[in-house]
Amino acid sequence: MNTAFQSCSADELTKKASEARRIILETVHYANAGHVGGPLSAIDMLIALYFSVMNINPDDPQWEDRDRFVLSKGHSAVALYTALALRGYFPLEELKTFDHIDSRLQAHPDMKLLPGLDMSSGSLGLGISTAVGLALGAKLKHQTFYTYCMIGDGESQEGQVWEAADVASKYKLNNLIAFLDYNKLQQYGWKGTDREREVPVTAPELRWEAFGWNVISIDGHDMAQILDACAQAKTVADRPTVIIAHTLKGKGVSFMENNYLWHAKVPDADELNRAIHEIEAEG
């Protein structure tokens, strides 16, 4: 069973991502809580995964052979929820409960509450290890599903990321494909020279290569490149792949782009309108 929308063209996916951007901003505004910068930088990849790349079935979210996804940078939950809702895992209307008491849509993903979630996250640095576990488990059980994971560049300061990287290449996990959302900003970070806050991770390509991974660098907002990178990753026989996705924090909204202050700031009504206007003009 392959229920991925293999027929989705890059253009259709780009349109979807632009719709998702609007929903992310509306959801955060409505909840008056949540993150925006990271979700907007991650959403193109999530849309590509959930609408084209992953072998999944929204009607049977616990299907044993489905591909798995771990959002290691769990604070971008609103982006993942938006992709899941658009793909039909739950009604879009439910996004209104984001971050509320008794909601399945917790501020950070909770796999015990929402069937579409393959792993809980929110404490940074843990997710990539759980993805290694899922991929290793698939090998041990002779299952053929892929495990995808998304980590943040700031998050990559956690030593555990590199402990996971090491084990993954030792076990030759070619069924593990990680995305690094390389937006070059974190929450506060280091005071920079050329702009307000500096690149937190230096030379990720070299680092991952040193840990024995297959490395592909792309523009993380270019659908064709995202799809292509995933296809390439699947041809590698003996190593896990990391897709270093060069992205913009706050992508799609001029006054949020590349501004660390929008890491977790809620847009007010005026900012929301201006943002949606820009997104719709682009899309």
Add this chain to the structure above:
Amino acid sequence: MTSMLSEKQAAMRDVFGDVLLELSKADPRVLALDGDLANSTKLDKVAEHNPSQFLQMGIAEQNMLSVAAGLAAVGFQPWTCSFAAFISKRAIDQIQVNVAQPKLDVKMVGAYSGLLTGCTGKTHQALEDIAMMRSLAHMVVLAPADGIEVRRVMEFAHQYNGPVYIRLARDPLPYLFDDSHTFTLGKGVQVKSGSHVTIISTGTETVRALQAAELLEGEGIRAAVLHMPSIKPIDHEAIIRAAETTGAIVTAEEHSIIGGLGSAVAEVLVENRPVPMRRVGVRDLNAESGSNEALLKKFGIAPEHIAEAVREVLARKV
């Protein structure tokens, strides 16, 4: 609003940032170490106004605590700060081996403790930090109740040579104390007198304990409130005295009932003066995202819950 609680509010994190900036300016040994949360925890006040004593350690709490140990071993006084969940749970081995066992002069500040961490849910709530920190030998564990006490506790920690964990809260709280307030390690503070029962509380829960005492006043129940800013060491004498004079104890904390203030008080009572007792805290549950009001209600630590525990314990009083 009552006599005891001031209309004036302060967020502990703002006071924390201001006081650490002052301490760092007055003492070149003081360093502020950040885990990429300075604009949430207000450590950014040091980053902006005294940048040479601010060190960004990135999102790497375990490393931050071990680095702090190294800095302390060459004569600095590092103040490490993150969300309470990450500084305690995440780095506990580093704290034990590098900081607590050698008794190095490292301060650990958990800025968003307890249940009310601002719509973040269970990964960011710290309901076990008191239990974990208090179990480490040599560790001092402090939980101030208002802005004034944050300042006093920090002044104490600065003077004290050894590991100190300070538990702070995210949101503004009313003032309980005025400038004349003092802090003494290992001493409780009687914030309300009463003869029927003593509510022993700590940190943010002391405000709610006072609100509970007021609810009970209307029913003719006179509850004393004993605030414990120093959870370790804890005030044995005051606990035993409270048991002797009021004959019933309720503890209240924004923390799990397992291993926190309630456990510490129970340990003292059971070895000295057992009396009927009840613990108010989160009852062996993971919490979730939600508004402050909804969380306090659902997880059982609102003033009404403290009042209810008092009624129950009084029914058992001999």
